[in-house]
Amino acid sequence: MEWITAENVIAVVTALLGVFVSAGVVAYERFMQRGRRLGYRVQLNTPLRDGAETVGDLTVRDGEVGSTGGSTLVLLRIENDGLRDIYHGDYERSDDFEGLRVTFDDKTVQAVVATVPRDFGRVKRNLEADPGLRKEGNAVLMPKVSLTRKQYFKLLVLLSGPVAPDEIELTGTLKETDIHRNQSRSVDDRTPTFSPAARNIVLALTACVVTLATIIVRTETPPPIGCARGTLTVTGSTAFAPVVRELAKKYEKDCDGSTVVVDAHGSTAGIRELAAVGATSGKGSTAMIALSDGRKPGGFPQLRESMVAVSLFALVLNDEIPLTSLTLDEVRRLYRGDITNWKQIPGGPDRPVLLVSRDTNSGTREVFQRRVLDRNEPANSSLDCETKDDPAAPVVRCELGSTEQVLSTVARLPGAIGYTELRAGSGLKGLHRVAIDGRVPSVDEIGESTYPYREIEYAYTWGQPPADSLTSSFLTYLSRGSGQDVIRTHGHLPCATPKGLRICGEG
Numbered sequence: 001m002e003w004i005t006a007e008n009v010i011a012v013v014t015a016l017l018g019v020f021v022s023a024g025v026v027a028y029e030r031f032m033q034r035g036r037r038l039g040y041r042v043q044l045n046t047p048l049r050d051g052a053e054t055v056g057d058l059t060v061r062d063g064e065v066g067s068t069g070g071s072t073l074v075l076l077r078i079e080n081d082g083l084r085d086i087y088h089g090d091y092e093r094s095d096d097f098e099g100l101r102v103t104f105d106d107k108t109v110q111a112v113v114a115t116v117p118r119d120f121g122r123v124k125r126n127l128e129a130d131p132g133l134r135k136e137g138n139a140v141l142m143p144k145v146s147l148t149r150k151q152y153f154k155l156l157v158l159l160s161g162p163v164a165p166d167e168i169e170l171t172g173t174l175k176e177t178d179i180h181r182n183q184s185r186s187v188d189d190r191t192p193t194f195s196p197a198a199r200n201i202v203l204a205l206t207a208c209v210v211t212l213a214t215i216i217v218r219t220e221t222p223p224p225i226g227c228a229r230g231t232l233t234v235t236g237s238t239a240f241a242p243v244v245r246e247l248a249k250k251y252e253k254d255c256d257g258s259t260v261v262v263d264a265h266g267s268t269a270g271i272r273e274l275a276a277v278g279a280t281s282g283k284g285s286t287a288m289i290a291l292s293d294g295r296k297p298g299g300f301p302q303l304r305e306s307m308v309a310v311s312l313f314a315l316v317l318n319d320e321i322p323l324t325s326l327t328l329d330e331v332r333r334l335y336r337g338d339i340t341n342w343k344q345i346p347g348g349p350d351r352p353v354l355l356v357s358r359d360t361n362s363g364t365r366e367v368f369q370r371r372v373l374d375r376n377e378p379a380n381s382s383l384d385c386e387t388k389d390d391p392a393a394p395v396v397r398c399e400l401g402s403t404e405q406v407l408s409t410v411a412r413l414p415g416a417i418g419y420t421e422l423r424a425g426s427g428l429k430g431l432h433r434v435a436i437d438g439r440v441p442s443v444d445e446i447g448e449s450t451y452p453y454r455e456i457e458y459a460y461t462w463g464q465p466p467a468d469s470l471t472s473s474f475l476t477y478l479s480r481g482s483g484q485d486v487i488r489t490h491g492h493l494p495c496a497t498p499k500g501l502r503i504c505g506e507g
Contacts, residue, residue: 017204036082036174037081037178037179037180038078038179039079039080039180039181040076040079040102041183042075042076042168043075044075045072047072048071070161070162071110072107072158073156073158074156074157075154076155077154078170079150079151082149083149084149085147086148086174087146090175091144091174092174097141098141098143098173099144099173100173101171101172102139102142102168102169104139105164107138107162108137108138108160109136109158109160110135110159112158115154115156116153117152120152122146126144126146226472228258229255229257230257230287230470232261232289232471232474233263233287233289234474235263235264235270235289235290236264236267236269236274236290236363237264237267237270237293237457238362239364239420239421239424240309240421240457240492242490244264244291246490247478248260248261250477250486251477264291266359266361266401267292267363269361270460271290271292271460273288273290274288274289275300278302279302286461286471288471289471289475290459290460291458291459291460292457292459292460293363293364293455294363294367294370295456296460300460306459306460307457307458307459308456308457308459308495309456309492309495309500310454310455310492311422311457312441312453312493313421313455314419314422314441314453315331316407316418316419317410317417318413318415318430319411320351321348322348323342325435325437326434327437328437328452332374332375334353335378336378337378339353339395340352342415354385354386354396354415355377355396355417356385356398356409356417357377357398357399357400357418358402364420367455371452371453371455372452378397379393380398381398385398385400385416386413403424404424407420407428411428412430417434421491422441422491422492423490441453441454443488443491443492446493447499456503
């Protein structure tokens with residue numbers, strides 16, 4: 001199904017995650033948090049000196065509980081901090097006295113007293129019921145105490161020695177009740193604006209919204225809304241073919257039932273092929289696109305053009321020639337046959353010049369002649385690119401049918417020079433790019449640089465293709481979204497970008 005795409009799946013999963021998080025928090029608040037909870041915290045833990053010791057309204061003197069030297073006074077608060085009340089029936093073993101127990105590690109409990117707020121009369125009666133509050137070794141035993149929500153009482157305990165807060169533990173016979181240690185707050189502590197549950201749900205939902213917004217506004221990969229089925233042939237420029245091959249694979253992956261065949265034989269050859277196929281198809285749609293380095297030649301009025309990208313091209317030299325820059329005048333003299341040996345250029349070695357060119361169907365060659373040489377290249381004088389077949393020719397010059405053939409030949413033959421689209425001439429062994437008048441080809445500087453060897457890449461169709469056709473769909477895919485990223489990766493500037501619009505508008 002066409003709607004099942006990576007973007008749609010992520011969007012649906014994210015939305016469902018937001019719903020589940022909301023439902024989960026509500027369920028937690030309503031069911032789990034509404035269980036019985038009994039909390040306790042240490043509010044005072046202070047050692048006593050010999051003699052009289054006063055803590056609040058309580059004074060402890062020697063002789064009342066024995067010497068207080070080395071003793072510790074602990075104030076413990078026990079509270080119902082859940083959402084359900086606690087009653088006698090919530091305790092196990094109804095015939096047993098003990099309901100709660102506080103232990104103090106290995107310290108002996110010397111004395112204990114309970115304090116209860118005036119409004120909590122039932123709590124006070126529970127603690128005073130026979131046999132009441134009592135001590136036993138290192139523990140304080142309490143009867144079953146009923147505590148409604150937010151009710152509490154305090155125990156003031158005198159111990160035989162110091163005790164750490166984490167050595168104090170409250171246990172009980174309450175059924176299905178969470179007994180836990182609370183964090184003590186000072187009077188300066190503020191109650192948080194949001195509860196932990198509310199804060200967590202806000203953070204989770206915010207993350208979901210941000211994720212969905214990112215998916216919606218992203219432009220790198222457009223949803224395959226305009227997908228079309230069928231078979232499309234893309235022909236023309238060999239320099240732009242690597243871009244189209246990569247995009248063809250992406251389109252076929254995004255759009256089921258589509259096949260895009262890339263069959264590039266040169267810009268001029270592609271224009272002629274499109275015109276021939278279109279003429280035989282009559283008024284019907286022609287599932288073919290021809291890509292051309294520069295505008296089509298005259299004589300093809302039925303072809304409709306679309307500007308796709310600004311393409312950069314480069315001169316490449318065999319590594320045996322250590323030159324990294326040529327002047328525009330030197331390039332023109334090389335291709336006129338005025339320079340036949342590299343030693344005629346400052347810094348050049350004693351090697352004959354070998355010109356490796358493209359055939360007459362090449363748009364790369366057409367751009368080179370129009371933008372750099374300002375004239376046509378000289379006649380072909382060699383078949384093997386090494387020796388002259390025409391003894392009268394001033395320099396060896398051969399013609400090859402593809403960019404790949406030019407690059408491999410220049411890399412193989414010392415003294416060879418050729419031309420290629422920008423990305424194809426990078427990272428190859430045996431050759432290097434050459435600047436023109438010190439200016440190097442750069443996509444980032446294409447708007448400010450006067451580098452001459454560049455041209456607009458055009459896509460031609462037979463008339464205006466129907467909006468729902470594979471031809472129209474792939475043209476859109478080529479110039480927008482993923483197409484722009486791939487075009488940039490291959491060293492071209494998309495016409496649909498702000499900088500590209502300005503340069504493509506200048507022609």
